[in-house]
Amino acid sequence: MKIFHAMGLTLLLILATLSSSGAAEADLRAIIAKFATVTDFSQTGAVVQELAATSDRAVERPLAALADGNLYIRMADSMVFIGKEGDENVQLFDPLSGEAAGEASPDDLTQIGVNNTLRRTIRDALGTLTLGSKDPTVRIAAADTMFKTPDAANIQPLDVAIAGETVASVKALLEQARAASILVSDQPYADKLAAIAVIGARGDRNAVSLLTFVEANASGDVKEAATAAIASINSTLAIWDAGQNIWYGISLGSVLLLAAIGLAITFGVMGVINMAHGEMVMLGAYTTFVVQQVIRTSFPGLFDWSLIIALPLAFLVAAFVGLVIERGIIRFLYGRPLETLLATWGVSLILQQAVRSIFGPTNQEVGNPSWMSGSFAIGQLAITWNRLWILVFALTVFAVLLYLMKRTSWGLRMRAVTANRRMAASMGIRTPWVDALTFALGSGIAGIAGVALSQIDNVSPNLGRGYIIDSFMVVVFGGVGNLWGTLVGAFSLGIVNKFLEPYAGAVLGKIVVLVLIILFIQKRPRGLFALKGRAVEA
Amino acid sequence: MITGRFFAPGADRRIAITIFVLLAAAIIVPLLNLAVSPASAFYIPPYMVALTGKYLCYALLALSLDLVWGYCGILSLGHGAFFALGGYAMGMYLMRQIGSRGVYGNPVLPDFMVFLNYKELPWFWHGFDHFWFAALMVLAVPGLLAFVFGWFAFRSRVTGVYLSIITQAMTYALLLAFFRNDMGFGGNNGLTDFKDILGFNVQADATRSALFAASAVTLALAVFVTWAIVGSKYGKLLMAVRDAESRTRFLGWRAENVKLFAFTVSAVMAGIAGALYVPQVGIINPGEFEPSNSIEVVIWAAVGGRGTIVGPIIGALLVNAGKSWFTGVLPELWLFALGGLFVAVTLLLPKGIVGMWDSWRGNAGTPRAVPLADKAHTGAGLVSATSKPARSPARNPGEWSWSDPEPQAAE
């Protein structure tokens, strides 16, 4: 519990510094000066109470310092300072403003002593201060801290705060904190049972850990009630956990979709085995890196726009490289898929080594713009912004591509060439150009996938290696030549993977997924959404 | 009949020469290493013996791939895995031979198990203290894996690039598995610090020479076996399956069994190569399962010429000698060279060195014995028998099937 106390105190302190107002500074200084005259702990306690009675948030700093044993008296002039021990001297800070006030030798200072009783007094004083804060977020945080560090002594200040609370959501939190405090107090059973009901209704992991503590230390009705409440919370949490796993799975699925979607064009639609696909992703990631470098050195204000600037550039870079590969190598190998596999593998080695020679073998630092940092919660779900944006981005790319393939004349030409090359050629479609541009499109999409993946993965020359096998698995699993199959394949593989992880661990889970796909291909060699019929067999 | 064919001119004589050269090397190289004074010009230093011994193992691996790729059209990207499994089986034997001489001095448990707090030997490590058992596992483990994998894959008619991709997935899954510490194969570090093999110090010059000789003799044997298989009626069937799989089915042959046999034999050969490799390099770790290793084997076979038996051996020796030279002199450029080799061979030299040689020599009276492996796939006609290799765009890029050309069923 001691650690809890310390943690609680620190949190309260942080909150306390957020706002301050109230009584005249001179009055506070006068009270603080009294520390210089105290002779025992009870006198110190009296000064603490006096400070607390001012209801001024400014007193939180000296109080917290006192609790940590960092409040000093300079013997020369009986001034009170917050001290921070350095190598030789103690650095001094003003107790109210926290401004530096020189330093002094430890021999010239007296530390104001504290004991546990005194610490508790200070903590209560601080708790009362924050619970009474005008800012509801401070009150919520205070209630939260008190819930996590329940103490019988909190009941009284909480009662006061609850009576004065007007915001319903904050009031509920305060009541939960109070219930927690009741459970660790020696209040009657009936109160404790009511408290368990309140905490059970809270239904999160903190509630479970508190109730587990109660269950271990109580007996009779209270123990049973705690057990029942834990079971009930756990069953609710299991649903949230499943939800969280689905989210992780969807998130992984969106990464797989991004990595595989370019392949769905080159492999799925054109039938070209491009083993350098992963390197196109890598090129996109490095383009992002270069864009950010330029922005960092020349236009720091544009940093939040770096990804949006990188997107078209990454597309162009990867598409251009793809175009060169198609015109230079792949077009000589149509009809020989296994040779295409080998030649593009060679290209992937060259691209990797080229990037390694230019940028070095180590990971490059690619930053998150502010709108991609941080996270938020829905119920018990924790969702990070970068993952959410990547999901949105993956689906957008998918939708645009689908539109391009199904609704534009260019997509029509592309499909015509795939379906019947000779017929398409005789109708005036320039099939070599359609081939080249389709391949460039697939490569370009891999490039913009690289922009997104640079946000969550290490940007190194080996970046692409990690995605190539997964991408092929997704496309083959979903069914070659079917964009929707790729979508379903990516998300189902992602979700299955994340559901296996808790039971099998990350690596074994991945192995299981690979084995499952291998078995699946035995069952349906053409994937989930394969075309049927003679045309495919031939 | 076999002996008659053996001394016949043409490609069969080439096989005889290869076997003879390998057997001669098995005698001469150890002699030059052990019996000649280090000052002599003919002296072969021990590191050279170990290095060429390693190359011979690679050559055996390339030959094993050639049996399935060159003669049956199965581009396996999993032969590195069979190689590594054979290597691990041998490595386990060598680990058990260390006995109490390990760092922790445990008479039963290898060092890494003591380090990972194993209390007793995992069940699958039992028996590996006997050489005969380990030798059996060298054959059985890769063979069984290939049999089970092939049984599923060929039965459900997974062909062409699909098969390549799932063999790669298999290799990748094994890579991940062997990296795990709790698999009981030493995790990341693999198996190393070997002391003895069959009671001889693995570091000793004489042992190294013996291992070299063993590799050369095994390779010679493998060349003979492959040649015998390929020359039999079954071998003709194998190529028939490569060229027109459904035709063989409609003749009543079970194409899946034809492929399964070759795939399994090939995996066993790869496993033997791995087992010979490990004592010569002194370590086996999960890195051997890297999918890139398996693809590199393909380029050895391609450079030499697939479907030619001798070609993959030449290819493995050349590419690896090149690799040793490059990584010594210009390490930065090695991947450029290797990548360029992949591109150049597929574009300019689809039949490899030996295939090109045969084409160049024209109709040297061996059109039957040296089948043109890619005859059926080379829709573009990149290399004709008389003209020099020329790059020309494929006429009809879209017109190809996933597997080898099958009868076009269209009305």
Place this chain on the structure above:
Amino acid sequence: MSKSNTILYLDGVSVSFDGFRAINNLSLVLDKGEMRAIIGPNGAGKTTMMDIVTGKTRPDEGEVFFDGQVDLTRHDEAEIAMMGIGRKFQKPTVFESHSVEDNLMLALKGPRSIFPALFHRRFAAEARRIDEILGVIRLGDKRGDLAASLSHGQKQWLEIGMLLAQDPKLLLVDEPVAGMTDAETEETARLLRDIARDHSVIVVEHDMHFVRELGVKVTCLHEGSVLSEGTLDFVSADERVVEVYLGR
């Protein structure tokens, strides 16, 4: 309809690919020893019917019986081939990297498992049979040549020769004279008539001249089912056949 004394019996067979009905309630009966010509426009389901008989495609519904009692829908290609159904593809399919002789050797009737093939020795009876077939298909002087070097018509014949080597009870022959000269066509017709003496044969062909030369019962397929059946004269007089296939 009785199945006895039939070599091939299809009743109510249907199969569809992604909603497209390639074969629609097809019924066809071939008596033992009969030769039948099948005609019909593109997409009529001729090749798909052969796929069903040889086990390449499974019908969605309907019965397919061989020799009156064997349910072909329960067997795969290799088993069906071993029972005695041989098939020639529309596009000649031979093993191009093997010699003509080896092509026939791989087709010869005999055990079809791996190990016998591995330790196979050619014996006299086999060599005699190959000589015989080479004589029939007139490729005796090409026996050592690679199949790839044969002309289109010679490949067709080699494939028919492979069928003969298989010694099947029923031969399915898909467009045997496509790309042949008139002389070759006549030759092929004679060859097939010879074969039909002791085999049951189904011939799919577009060449009416050739069909006439065969002089057998004709079945016209259209949109996956039988449109008309009878002598060539009867079928060519049928209004519907003229409408969809022969043209006016």
